[in-house]
Amino acid sequence: MNIELQCCALFIIFSISVMFMYEKKLDLMNRRLFQRAIIACFACLIFDVLSVILINLSVYSGFNPFITEIVCKLYIMLLVLQGFFGYVYASTSLLPRDRAWAKAARTISYLIFALGEILMLLLPISFTAAGRVVYSYGPSTSVAYILSAVYILSTIITTVVYKKDMPGRRFIAMLLWQGIWLLAAAIQFLRPELLLVGFASSFGMVVLYIQLENPSENIDGPTGLFNTNALSAYVHDKYRFDRRFSMFTAKIHYLTTYVDYNMEQEAVMRTARALVNLGPEPVFRIDDDTFCVVYDDRERMLERAADIKKQKDGVTDIPANGTYLLIPDSTIMSGPDEFFRFLHTYLENEQEITVASEELVRRLRDQNRIKELIDEALRTDRVEVFYQPFYNVREDCFDTAEALVRIRREDGSIVPPGEFIPVAEETGQIIPLGIRIFEKVCEFLKKGEADRYGLKQIEANISAAQFDYDNPAKFVIQLIEEYRIDPGKLNLEITETAAARNRDIMLKNMNVLIERGITFSLDDFGTGRSNIDYFVNMPVTIIKFDYSFTHSFFENDKTKFVLTGMVDILHKLNMSVVAEGIETEEQMRVMKDMGVEYMQGYYFSRPVPEDEFITFLRQRIPTTDLQG
Ligand code: C2E
Ligand code: CA
Ligand code: CA
Numbered sequence: 001m002n003i004e005l006q007c008c009a010l011f012i013i014f015s016i017s018v019m020f021m022y023e024k025k026l027d028l029m030n031r032r033l034f035q036r037a038i039i040a041c042f043a044c045l046i047f048d049v050l051s052v053i054l055i056n057l058s059v060y061s062g063f064n065p066f067i068t069e070i071v072c073k074l075y076i077m078l079l080v081l082q083g084f085f086g087y088v089y090a091s092t093s094l095l096p097r098d099r100a101w102a103k104a105a106r107t108i109s110y111l112i113f114a115l116g117e118i119l120m121l122l123l124p125i126s127f128t129a130a131g132r133v134v135y136s137y138g139p140s141t142s143v144a145y146i147l148s149a150v151y152i153l154s155t156i157i158t159t160v161v162y163k164k165d166m167p168g169r170r171f172i173a174m175l176l177w178q179g180i181w182l183l184a185a186a187i188q189f190l191r192p193e194l195l196l197v198g199f200a201s202s203f204g205m206v207v208l209y210i211q212l213e214n215p216s217e218n219i220d221g222p223t224g225l226f227n228t229n230a231l232s233a234y235v236h237d238k239y240r241f242d243r244r245f246s247m248f249t250a251k252i253h254y255l256t257t258y259v260d261y262n263m264e265q266e267a268v269m270r271t272a273r274a275l276v277n278l279g280p281e282p283v284f285r286i287d288d289d290t291f292c293v294v295y296d297d298r299e300r301m302l303e304r305a306a307d308i309k310k311q312k313d314g315v316t317d318i319p320a321n322g323t324y325l326l327i328p329d330s331t332i333m334s335g336p337d338e339f340f341r342f343l344h345t346y347l348e349n350e351q352e353i354t355v356a357s358e359e360l361v362r363r364l365r366d367q368n369r370i371k372e373l374i375d376e377a378l379r380t381d382r383v384e385v386f387y388q389p390f391y392n393v394r395e396d397c398f399d400t401a402e403a404l405v406r407i408r409r410e411d412g413s414i415v416p417p418g419e420f421i422p423v424a425e426e427t428g429q430i431i432p433l434g435i436r437i438f439e440k441v442c443e444f445l446k447k448g449e450a451d452r453y454g455l456k457q458i459e460a461n462i463s464a465a466q467f468d469y470d471n472p473a474k475f476v477i478q479l480i481e482e483y484r485i486d487p488g489k490l491n492l493e494i495t496e497t498a499a500a501r502n503r504d505i506m507l508k509n510m511n512v513l514i515e516r517g518i519t520f521s522l523d524d525f526g527t528g529r530s531n532i533d534y535f536v537n538m539p540v541t542i543i544k545f546d547y548s549f550t551h552s553f554f555e556n557d558k559t560k561f562v563l564t565g566m567v568d569i570l571h572k573l574n575m576s577v578v579a580e581g582i583e584t585e586e587q588m589r590v591m592k593d594m595g596v597e598y599m600q601g602y603y604f605s606r607p608v609p610e611d612e613f614i615t616f617l618r619q620r621i622p623t624t625d626l627q628g
Helices: 004-022 029-061 067-096 100-122 137-162 168-190 197-211 230-238 259-277 300-311 336-346 359-381 416-428 430-447 474-482 498-503 504-514 532-537 547-552 555-573 585-594 610-620 623-627
Strands: 126-130 133-137 246-253 285-287 290-295 320-326 354-357 383-392 397-408 458-461 488-494 517-526 542-546 576-580
Touching: 004 029, 004 197, 029 067, 029 133, 029 197, 029 230, 067 100, 067 126, 067 168, 067 504, 100 137, 133 137, 133 474, 137 168, 137 474, 168 197, 230 285, 230 290, 230 336, 246 259, 246 300, 259 290, 259 359, 285 623, 290 300, 290 585, 300 320, 320 336, 320 542, 336 359, 359 397, 359 430, 383 430, 383 610, 397 416, 397 430, 430 458, 430 474, 458 517, 458 585, 474 488, 474 504, 488 504, 498 517, 504 517, 517 623, 547 585, 555 576
Parallel strands: 320 354, 397 458, 458 488, 488 517, 517 542, 542 576
Antiparallel strands: 126 133, 246 290, 246 320, 285 290, 383 397
16 A cells, blocks of 8 residues: 555654753743644645555445545544644744735635635535555645645745845745655655655655754753853744843853863853752853843742852852852843843843843833944944143144044034043953044154144043053054054053053053153043052053143132142152143143143133144144244
8 A cells, every 4th residue: 555655754753842842941932833743744644644554445345435535524624734734833823923915824824724715614525545556646635735825835935025024044945845745746746656745745844844943952951051142032032022021141250260160160060050940930041151041930040049149049059159140130221132132231230130121121222222323434434533722831832733633523513522432441342442543543643744833742531441451552553563663653541441451451552652752641640549559550641631630720729729739749759730621711821830730721721623723733833933
């Protein structure tokens, strides 16, 4: 009897089902649909075999033909069900969920399916057998052919149309799956003795299982927990089907560098066990030392989080502690992209416990907006450098200026650095941005125009993040060489806080540049921790009094003494002083009396674009100099 292929197919489906059943898996929509498809495939194959047997029995041994007809009908109805599940499997993850047309398409596909099944049940069916050629025919079978073709084509079309929304692997697996079916149906149509369709559908399941639905792809090898892959699929699923969830994240921090690989493994395994013991919710390992648990219920998450924190106190022999990120309500993020951006950003938080709030999400959105603004400005060359002159008290001229970055929006308005420099430092964009600023400053110096009007030096701001450990000051050196700038014309402003955080790297970089002839200023003096050590032992030649420090002079006598004494000390250390934020004539006079060498402030000029700065210098140059 012609049932060998179907029996093989049954065996294949049986094997996949067993593997699928016994593997640890997440509750994902696709997974549920796949499970349904396997069951349909299995049932279909059984009725396939049964119908061949009964047709043979009816034709050759006079078995009741009515029963055979019913079985034949059930077989083709299940075949159509399989095609329908295939379409549902493809379209559920691809069609937009909130569009009216997609909802209509879904309803129509259900209606067509129901109608088709009823027709197949009611319309007449016949069957025939001659040797190995065994098949059913008639109106009922025709409906099955048409519907199967409709579903296969709809699945292929949906897959092709939404190609960009799925990984390449998925695209190929889907086409392969449907292609195998089409091919088998075509062959069976031409050679009716080859009953290939059942075999093809089980083979299609193998392709899907291996390529798309293999649960072991979602498992972290060492711990047996779910991995990042799995979390991504899970979170996407939750947002797609509007299922609110809560999440608890723990990150292990090793307190010393003496923690070796074995100790790390031990800590990881122990954490994994502790989290699994919390309950049935899925536990993920999303990084070497970061774990999370997803809950449906916010209260339960908070309870469990408290439990794990208690447990942690018992684990004392590994020098490690944890930081925790709690996300009580997933709906404060707009979707999976924002969710993962949030996770990524706040996992690095130094606080022990961070609780996701709308405020934090808003901050993230702002930061993201600024991040895009910076990228866009770099791409479209809208990074500008403004210059603010320093008044040289002794020489009574303007021979130095500070370069201050700006971003110009498309509408011409200006974004001040206070809005984007901190973000750039956090995101690392300060590296390309810093290079662009330096290029502009070098271009400006290269033109030589400012030189002609007496400008001796430009001061540029540099953040600690711009200094490199392995290749100190590489970008500065590259640019002064590329533009052939006299290094003596450049001065770099660093801040106390930057110097405090990364003192070694800072010093290493500074010394390389000082050797080349570049000088340094200490910026914002008087705001940070004004530890005398910083400026005494830092190779800086200029100290810049911060706006607030300068202004405190006018507040009371005490600060007046401190300031006067400070200027004195600095002079004894051979350093010059720049007073920032001079806005009035009185402030200027007081600072002058105190012996400050340079002054910077709106009283003289605001930071202005390059051409305005040149005009400023030209107007103030002594006429004798011009003649010379
Ligand atoms: P900063 O280095 O302390 O720069 C001095 C700031 O004081 C400038 O603000 C300047 O416009 C402002 N200022 C100057 N005179 C007066 C005054 O008389 N009164 C008042 N109220 N303010 C005055 P700006 O340009 O907005 O820059 C802000 C900060 O952004 C800078 O503070 C600096 O830390 C950072 N920054 C600016 N350009 C760069 C850059 O190219 N690279 C880096 N890493 N940071 C930069
Ligand atoms: Ca500065
Ligand atoms: Ca400053």
